[in-house]
Amino acid sequence: MTALGIAVAVMVFGVGLDEVQSRTPIDVASLGPQVGERVPAFSLPDQNGQIQTLESILGPNGAILVFHRSASW
Amino acid sequence: MELQDRLEELQAQGLGAAAISFDSEAVLAEFSERRGITFPLLSDVGSKVITEFGILNTVAIEALEKIGPGRRDPTSLDPAFEEDIGKYVTVGAAIDFHVGTPFPGTFMLDRTGRVTSRFFEEFYRERNTTANIMLKLGAGLAPIAAVEGSTAHLKFTAYPSDPYVTLGSRFSVAVAVEPNPDIHVYAPGAETMGYRVVSLNLRPVPHVRFEPVKFPESEIYYFEPLDERVPAYQRPFTLLQEVIVDATNEAEEALSQREALTLSGTFDYQACDDELCYEPVSLPVSFTLDLRLLERARYRDLRRARERAEANR
Numbered sequence: 001m002t003a004l005g006i007a008v009a010v011m012v013f014g015v016g017l018d019e020v021q022s023r024t025p026i027d028v029a030s031l032g033p034q035v036g037e038r039v040p041a042f043s044l045p046d047q048n049g050q051i052q053t054l055e056s057i058l059g060p061n062g063a064i065l066v067f068h069r070s071a072s073w
Numbered sequence: 074m075e076l077q078d079r080l081e082e083l084q085a086q087g088l089g090a091a092a093i094s095f096d097s098e099a100v101l102a103e104f105s106e107r108r109g110i111t112f113p114l115l116s117d118v119g120s121k122v123i124t125e126f127g128i129l130n131t132v133a134i135e136a137l138e139k140i141g142p143g144r145r146d147p148t149s150l151d152p153a154f155e156e157d158i159g160k161y162v163t164v165g166a167a168i169d170f171h172v173g174t175p176f177p178g179t180f181m182l183d184r185t186g187r188v189t190s191r192f193f194e195e196f197y198r199e200r201n202t203t204a205n206i207m208l209k210l211g212a213g214l215a216p217i218a219a220v221e222g223s224t225a226h227l228k229f230t231a232y233p234s235d236p237y238v239t240l241g242s243r244f245s246v247a248v249a250v251e252p253n254p255d256i257h258v259y260a261p262g263a264e265t266m267g268y269r270v271v272s273l274n275l276r277p278v279p280h281v282r283f284e285p286v287k288f289p290e291s292e293i294y295y296f297e298p299l300d301e302r303v304p305a306y307q308r309p310f311t312l313l314q315e316v317i318v319d320a321t322n323e324a325e326e327a328l329s330q331r332e333a334l335t336l337s338g339t340f341d342y343q344a345c346d347d348e349l350c351y352e353p354v355s356l357p358v359s360f361t362l363d364l365r366l367l368e369r370a371r372y373r374d375l376r377r378a379r380e381r382a383e384a385n386r
Contacts (some may be wrong), residue, residue, distance in 0.1 A: 004242065013170060013177045021107070022158070023151065023153040023154060024169075024174075025322070026131075026157060026160075026161060028128075028161075028176045028178065028193040028194070028195065029191075030126050031127050031176060031193070032126045032127040032128040032130075032178075032180075032191075033126065033180065033188050033191075033314075034188060034191070034194075035129070035188050035189065035190060035191065035267055036187060036188065037135060037187065037188055038185065038186050039126065039180060039182065039186050039187075039188060040122070041186075042093075042115075042122045042124045042125070044115040044116060044117055044122060045098050045115070045116050046091065046098075046101070046113040046114055046115055046116070047098060047101035047104070047105045047110070047113070047114045047116070047139055048100045048102070049098060050113075052091065052113045052115055054186050054270050055186075057089045057090070057091040057113060057114075058089050058182065058184055058186065059083075059084065059087045059088045059089035060087040061086060061087030061088055061179075061183070061184060062087070062088055062089070062181065062182045062183040062184050062189065063088055063089035063090060063091065063182045064076070064088055064089075064090045064091075064179060064180075064203065065081060065090075065091055065092075065093070065179070065180045065181075065182055065204070066076065066090075066091070066092040066093070066176055066177075066178075066179045067092070067093050067094070067123065067128060067175040067176075067177055067179070067180075068092055068093075068094050068176055069094065069171070069174040069176075069197065070094055070095065070096055070097055070100075070146075070170075070174060071096050071100055071101055071104035071114065071173070072100045073093055
């Protein structure tokens with residue numbers, strides 16, 4: 001194989017690799033506030049129309065805060 | 074929502090509870106009425122808070138942009154993208170109504186709103202039960218359907234974290250062990266010295282996955298006659314094994330007629346005191362949990378109806 005041939009092969013191979021690697025794997029553990037970080041403040045209505053905030057949902061020892069997909073499915 | 078069933082216990086531990094989704098107040102009102110939910114379900118229409126938290130499901134948005142509202146021909150997609158859609162968006166056909174959802178997960182917060190632990194899943198249909206989260210944090214909720222026993226060497230209580238599970242539930246089986254005075258049992262590492270390590274051995278069940286048993290930190294027991302240092306437990310300790318009910322379409326099909334899930338196996342150990350080592354002991358344990366697939370069935374029917382409507386459009 002000539003030097004040019006090798007260069008072309010490397011280029012073609014390189015493009016192929018790029019395509020395979022173009023999709024960054026999702027790492028859900030790295031998304032959102034991490035351990036030790038404070039979560040963003042929020043203010044949202046609940047099912048009874050009452051406004052709830054981060055402060056209002058916290059108990060004396062903290063809270064469990066669940067993010068779920070939908071209650072309508 | 075099984076969190077509701079644990080609410081009193083959480084409150085007794087000084088914990089508040091809330092859930093956030095992109096549903097409207099009307100949807101949440103209907104849901105909490107139907108399911109008897111008394112803790113706040115927060116309506117994040119437009120997904121502003123979900124986005125601020127940084128957990129907006131970007132795969133759903135990407136899927137809608139690239140392939141439109143319905144998944145028609147998966148073979149034309151990049152396999153890695155197709156895999157992500159199956160893991161994070163839907164195993165069904167319709168994509169559009171997943172846009173705006175978060176990657177589902179749970180944060181445990183301290184009283185200042187700081188994250189103390191977090192639980193996010195790699196497959197959107199799997200999730201930790203509340204009791205499992207509490208158990209993993211070392212703040213177990215009331216044991217249910219416990220198997221209790223005592224032998225010449227120890228007392229043990231084995232129990233599942235939850236009385237009922239569904240597809241995708243990640244729960245635990247715990248074995249709390251209290252060695253008698255002067256007795257020790259062996260911890261991982263002792264097998265290389267010829268001792269039987271304490272363990273829980275549950276038999277395989279179709280469509281159920283078992284994680285490796287988690288062992289708490291052990292201590293080193295010094296056995297003078299042999300000048301031997303062996304990893305062992307002398308004080309009360311708890312073994313935890315996480316169990317996941319598969320949430321694939323095949324599992325859903327296979328389990329749809331079942332009302333209960335039985336896990337059986339043995340609790341095994343070898344005990345010694347300062348002079349004698351006793352024969353290894355193997356004790357049968359068995360737990361039966363309710364399988365609740367009703368909500369799943371409702372969801373599946375809804376999904377199929379939507380898909381039919383989509384196809385007729």
